[in-house]
Amino acid sequence: MEKQPRLLASQLLLKNSLFEVSLNRVLLTWKEIATKKKRVSGGIHHPFKVAGPRSAAAALAWIASLCRVNWMAHNLASEFFFMSWLTFFITSHGTSHGVSVSEILAVRELDVDCGTKDDGRWQKMPQKSTEAYPYAFTVSYVERAWQHRWRCSDVTFHCLEGALCQQWVQTIREQLTALTSRPKHLLVYINPYGGKQQGERIYEQKVAPLFTLASISTHVIVTEHANHARDHLRTEAELKKYDGVVCVGGDGMFSEMVHGLVSRTQRDNGVDQNSPEEKLVPCTLRIGIIPAGSTDCICYATVGINDPVTSALHIIVGDAQPMDVCSVHHNNTFLRYSVSLLGYGFYGDMLADSERKRWMGPARYDFSGFKTFLTHHYYEGTVSFLPATDILGTPRDKTRCRAGCFICQHNGQLYSEDAPEICETDPDVSDSEYKGGWRVIRGKFLAINAASMSCACPRSPKGLSPAAHLADGTTDLILVRKCSRFNFLRHLLRHTSKYDQFDMTFVEVHRVRRFRFTPRYCQSDSELDLRENGKRLFSQICRDHPACSCSPAYSSWNCDGEILPHAAIEVGVHCQLIKLFVRGIEEQPVFEDLPSPCVV
Ligand SMILES: CCCCCCCCCCCCC/C=C/[C@@H](O)[C@H](COP(=O)(O)O)NC(C)=O
Numbered sequence: 179m180e181k182q183p184r185l186l187a188s189q190l191l192l193k194n195s196l197f198e199v200s201l202n203r204v205l206l207t208w209k210e211i212a213t214k215k216k217r218v219s220g221g222i223h224h225p226f227k228v229a230g231p232r233s234a235a236a237a238l239a240w241i242a243s244l245c246r247v248n249w250m251a252h253n254l255a256s257e258f259f260f261m262s263w264l265t266f267f268i269t270s271h272g273t274s275h276g277v278s279v280s281e282i283l284a285v286r287e288l289d290v291d292c293g294t295k296d297d298g299r300w301q302k303m304p305q306k307s308t309e310a311y312p313y314a315f316t317v318s319y320v321e322r323a324w325q326h327r328w329r330c331s332d333v334t335f336h337c338l339e340g341a342l343c344q345q346w347v348q349t350i351r352e353q354l355t356a357l358t359s360r361p362k363h364l365l366v367y368i369n370p371y372g373g374k375q376q377g378e379r380i381y382e383q384k385v386a387p388l389f390t391l392a393s394i395s396t397h398v399i400v401t402e403h404a405n406h407a408r409d410h411l412r413t414e415a416e417l418k419k420y421d422g423v424v425c426v427g428g429d430g431m432f433s434e435m436v437h438g439l440v441s442r443t444q445r446d447n448g449v450d451q452n453s454p455e456e457k458l459v460p461c462t463l464r465i466g467i468i469p470a471g472s473t474d475c476i477c478y479a480t481v482g483i484n485d486p487v488t489s490a491l492h493i494i495v496g497d498a499q500p501m502d503v504c505s506v507h508h509n510n511t512f513l514r515y516s517v518s519l520l521g522y523g524f525y526g527d528m529l530a531d532s533e534r535k536r537w538m539g540p541a542r543y544d545f546s547g548f549k550t551f552l553t554h555h556y557y558e559g560t561v562s563f564l565p566a567t568d569i570l571g572t573p574r575d576k577t578r579c580r581a582g583c584f585i586c587q588h589n590g591q592l593y594s595e596d597a598p599e600i601c602e603t604d605p606d607v608s609d610s611e612y613k614g615g616w617r618v619i620r621g622k623f624l625a626i627n628a629a630s631m632s633c634a635c636p637r638s639p640k641g642l643s644p645a646a647h648l649a650d651g652t653t654d655l656i657l658v659r660k661c662s663r664f665n666f667l668r669h670l671l672r673h674t675s676k677y678d679q680f681d682m683t684f685v686e687v688h689r690v691r692r693f694r695f696t697p698r699y700c701q702s703d704s705e706l707d708l709r710e711n712g713k714r715l716f717s718q719i720c721r722d723h724p725a726c727s728c729s730p731a732y733s734s735w736n737c738d739g740e741i742l743p744h745a746a747i748e749v750g751v752h753c754q755l756i757k758l759f760v761r762g763i764e765e766q767p768v769f770e771d772l773p774s775p776c777v778v
């Protein structure tokens with residue numbers, strides 16, 4: 179890391195011990211410099227905390243071995259060197275901290291006599307430090323907790339002089355103001371009926387106080403009906419006033435935000451959404467999700483956990499993660515956008531059944547999932563797709579899409595430089611395997627799933643397609659052919675275990691840029707009601723297949739939790755069309771025996 183000029187350095191009191199506190203442009207550090215018991219080390223600074231043995235005896239042996247190597251190799255070890263390292267190790271144990279400026283949430287001055295000045299949170303000061311160090315300021319920062327959770331932590335420093343205290347507060351505030359990616363004004367939509375119907379409570383109790391702490395102003399709308407947020411965003415909202423939009427709810431609520439924002443952007447730029455080949459204009463406003471839904475797949479797969487406080491903190495620090503969006507068309511008519519799962523067969527039938535059981539809350543998916551599994555319907559049709567051949571990565575990779583993903587950056591660059599050619603050849607139902615770059619597969623399917631991201635959620639922590647990428651311009655098309663109930667159960671259960679759900683003879687997976695599906699008994703344009711169609715064609719299929727298991731002709735498409743009105747669809751991926759207030763799943767830090775936050 180490039181060495182940044184130091185902005186401030188002072189000796190401040192923290193928890194009755196004297197600390198050397200310094201701030202440069204990227205890091206706030208505080209390090210114990212003296213106590214009655216411990217000696218001060220003479221200017222030995224090491225950028226990272228030494229991860230070593232815990233007990234003093236083990237430390238001695240470990241450091242001695244380090245010195246021995248140095249002695250033999252470089253003849254550098256001296257008693258002074260040895261003692262300095264030793265002192266460093268002891269004094270730094272648990273008392274040397276660093277917080278990246280980008281993860282400071284707020285700073286506020288404390289009135290030591292009366293408590294906190296400007297945020298209404300009152301803190302009692304320890305008597306001893308009040309006498310000796312009468313001025314104080316508190317820094318709130320992000321602390322990493324277990325399983326990708328973030329929490330807000332406070333540290334209070336005490337100063338001898340008021341001017342010094344003010345200088346610290348002012349300098350930190352200046353550094354925070356310089357972080358231009360942070361939102362200042364947000365438009366928030368709360369779905370009071372999502373998930374366990376806790377949206378309003380979650381926002382008021384867990385999120386609003388954090389936004390206030392970080393001086394973010396909000397305009398909050400509690401939705402009154404389905405599509406309220408979508409329509410408000412698409413037509414009414416004064417988007418220029420905001421740095422981002424936030425939804426409190428589940429994947430359905432997020433889908434409303436995507437539809438509102440993407441449609442608005444296309445309309446403002448004169449783009450026709452009805453044309454499947456049209457290149458869409460990316461949205462500039464970022465979207466934040468405070469999870470309060472049933473599946474929370476978008477949140478889980480982009481943050482690593484569905485936790486409202488964690489998501490609020492990612493919004494405050496101004497994270498940005500681009501994401502692919504699929505457009506779904508039927509006969510050159512726009513139907514919907516999809517960000518996570520497009521599922522025909524199993525997931526479509528499960529959703530159709532679960533919609534009638536909304537009163538059950540999130541448990542409806544378990545109930546309907548089990549019921550759908552027992553019905554074991556398969557569907558005939560033709561899937562044609564345009565494989566993504568020019569990209570890095572495959573659906574069977576062992577690597578995962580994580581924060582700062584190289585594959586997303588590389589493939590995104592590829593897409594913007596050289597937008598993939600849309601093949602004009604009509605991939606009609608045909609016996610040939612390839613037609614104009616398209617592959618055509620006919621068959622009987624228990625499930626056809628397109629996952630444009632992993633679709634990890636608490637029910638399936640690795641997701642429908644564990645190696646899928648958030649922003650690589652592709653979707654993973656998973657075809658599950660007709661098989662026995664036992665084998666299908668094995669496939670489903672592998673979503674929840676470490677075993678590969680694609681390593682089965684009746685399952686295939688392709689990374690694609692576009693795909694089309696046509697059911698075998700294709701309905702005419704005027705016949706829109708799938709259910710009626712299904713019933714009418716049922717008897718026809720039975721006539722065609724005397725020994726059939728009486729599967730209906732059509733399933734429905736589950737498009738991010740919404741039922742589509744058509745079975746015949748055409749899908750195209752739009753690379754990095756939207757941005758979220760997240761950074762992708764962070765690699766879990768190796769804590770060893772270190773306290774968080776990152777220790778320097
Ligand atoms: C018999 C054992 C079955 C175990 C299978 C576990 C696989 C679960 C994978 C679920 C993938 C979900 C992808 C996300 C979809 C959401 O958009 C959608 C809507 O979510 P919402 O109700 O808005 O939170 N939820 C569902 C279940 O379709």
Ligand SMILES: Nc1ncnc2c1ncn2[C@@H]1O[C@H](COP(=O)(O)OP(=O)(O)O)[C@@H](O)[C@H]1O
Pocket residue numbers: 368369370371372373374400401402403404405406426427428429430431432434470471472473474739
């Ligand atoms: N005020 C409201 N009343 C009824 N439905 C709503 C309201 N606001 C949003 N919705 C709809 O509720 C559905 C489910 O919302 P969501 O927040 O995704 O919860 P869940 O994850 O439980 O499905 C969405 O399709 C959304 O359009």
Ligand SMILES: [Ca+2]
Pocket residue numbers: 502630631646647648649650651652653
């Ligand atoms: Ca993708």
